[in-house]
Amino acid sequence: MRRKLAAGNWKMNGSRAALGELDAMAQVADGPAEVLICPPASLISAAADRAPASVKIGAQDCHENSSGAHTGNLSAEMLSEAGATHVILGHSERRADHGETDALVCAKTKAAQASGLVAIVCIGETLQERNAGDTLAVVKRQLAGSVPEGQTGDMLVVAYEPVWAIGTGLVPTLEQIAEVHNTLRSALCDRFASQGDTIRLLYGGSVKASNAADIFATPDVDGALVGGASLKAQDFVPIVTALCVA
Ligand code: PGA
Numbered sequence: 001m002r003r004k005l006a007a008g009n010w011k012m013n014g015s016r017a018a019l020g021e022l023d024a025m026a027q028v029a030d031g032p033a034e035v036l037i038c039p040p041a042s043l044i045s046a047a048a049d050r051a052p053a054s055v056k057i058g059a060q061d062c063h064e065n066s067s068g069a070h071t072g073n074l075s076a077e078m079l080s081e082a083g084a085t086h087v088i089l090g091h092s093e094r095r096a097d098h099g100e101t102d103a104l105v106c107a108k109t110k111a112a113q114a115s116g117l118v119a120i121v122c123i124g125e126t127l128q129e130r131n132a133g134d135t136l137a138v139v140k141r142q143l144a145g146s147v148p149e150g151q152t153g154d155m156l157v158v159a160y161e162p163v164w165a166i167g168t169g170l171v172p173t174l175e176q177i178a179e180v181h182n183t184l185r186s187a188l189c190d191r192f193a194s195q196g197d198t199i200r201l202l203y204g205g206s207v208k209a210s211n212a213a214d215i216f217a218t219p220d221v222d223g224a225l226v227g228g229a230s231l232k233a234q235d236f237v238p239i240v241t242a243l244c245v246a
Helices: 016-029 041-050 076-082 092-097 102-114 127-131 135-146 174-198 209-216 233-245
Strands: 005-009 034-038 055-059 086-089 118-123 156-160 200-204 223-226
Touching: 005 086, 005 156, 005 200, 005 233, 016 034, 016 041, 016 055, 016 233, 034 086, 041 055, 041 076, 076 102, 086 102, 102 118, 102 135, 118 135, 127 135, 135 174, 156 174, 174 200, 174 209, 209 223, 209 233, 223 233
Parallel strands: 005 034, 005 223, 034 055, 055 086, 086 118, 118 156, 156 200, 200 223
Antiparallel strands: none
């Protein structure tokens, strides 16, 4: 009942020339898994024009207001007009580099959804928090604070991304992933009743072709948010293929 989702986060990487990678992703994009690429904002419009219809295009952030004196920012409406259908919010790099709090991520999520964008809300513990045994408390607190009321599975995706696993090649054990995803599923069902079961839970952090199948076989993992391995079709396509057969 939850359609699998393979989401790529290009971060501050890519140029117009890189959009050629989207053509090669078309081969897997019509399968059972939804495919999404989130390029830098400067490329959203060109990516949306170029991408095959089955590859959706998303943004990596939006402002919490719909317009105004906010130099350098983009509103959800602007991103939607440029061709984005989804937006990643509260990525740990934004929380760390720009001081984004749960409350701000919650406001951005409301703004995104009001403009018709599907919000992909990111949460995850630091290594220090994991070593202190605080992982479940941290992700529950982030989920509660970053996600507004009244959610449904067609407007919200939650990505569990342990900060220490992002871009490091380190990955939690499958038991650790299952424990967190199970906790998040329970929290979503407690809060949103039957809708909680329709909200997709992605795992993110050093997903690659060699570990994707095992991660996707883990209970309550509905897909992945992929950074480095989403930049090239030759790395991303095998991940999408693993998700399609999971
Ligand atoms: P990574 O990044 O796949 O390069 O570890 C994941 C992310 O930040 O979403």
